Amino acid sequence: MPEISATDVKALRDRTGAGMMDCKKALTESEGDVEKAMELLRLKAGKRIEDRGERVASEGTIQTYLHHNAKIGVIVEVDCETDFVAKNADFVAFAKEVASHVAASSPRWVSEADVPEEVRDAELRIFEQEAADKPEEIRARIAEGKLAKWYSEVVLLDQPHVNADKHEGKTIGELLHQIAATTSENIVIRRFSRFAIGD
Numbered sequence: 001m002p003e004i005s006a007t008d009v010k011a012l013r014d015r016t017g018a019g020m021m022d023c024k025k026a027l028t029e030s031e032g033d034v035e036k037a038m039e040l041l042r043l044k045a046g047k048r049i050e051d052r053g054e055r056v057a058s059e060g061t062i063q064t065y066l067h068h069n070a071k072i073g074v075i076v077e078v079d080c081e082t083d084f085v086a087k088n089a090d091f092v093a094f095a096k097e098v099a100s101h102v103a104a105s106s107p108r109w110v111s112e113a114d115v116p117e118e119v120r121d122a123e124l125r126i127f128e129q130e131a132a133d134k135p136e137e138i139r140a141r142i143a144e145g146k147l148a149k150w151y152s153e154v155v156l157l158d159q160p161h162v163n164a165d166k167h168e169g170k171t172i173g174e175l176l177h178q179i180a181a182t183t184s185e186n187i188v189i190r191r192f193s194r195f196a197i198g199d
Helices: 006-016 020-029 034-048 089-104 116-128 137-154 172-182
Strands: 059-064 071-080 186-195
Touching: 006 020, 006 034, 020 034, 059 089, 071 089, 089 172, 089 186, 116 137
Parallel strands: none
Antiparallel strands: 059 071, 071 186
């Protein structure tokens, strides 16, 4: 059975707007066949899943957040397909929520696919060394678990929104898929910059 990478899962998620775990499960069941995985997702979710892969997110909004003490500021670009959605109140509110989250959580990358391979590999080596005293058959799982936890600390889409009560503990990625499903458009957090006095 082929290994399903985070990049494969992200690519399918970008094409379909389905949840990360659903995409991973579909890819696993289809043994890495993307078209079969999309079919499985369609069967599971009905008409709501469609191929967004060819649909370009070339419209969007830039939103900012400035902390009340004026010592932290964030600018974020969130893209969509149409000018109509770019002006949609829910879409703009989502972009503002992302900006405020970035201010509080200071992620380093938007997605797992953006993490440089050498950085990821270096972290994984550390986690493998930390698991060296554990039984051999579970070392890889422990290291992968620690890597997933690390991603949730440094990757924007993997982070639960800081306002856990308001967003029911959902990650930024899950909130993105929610707004994508609501608008029926390909929504992409393109980039962000976080500025902090003294950093």
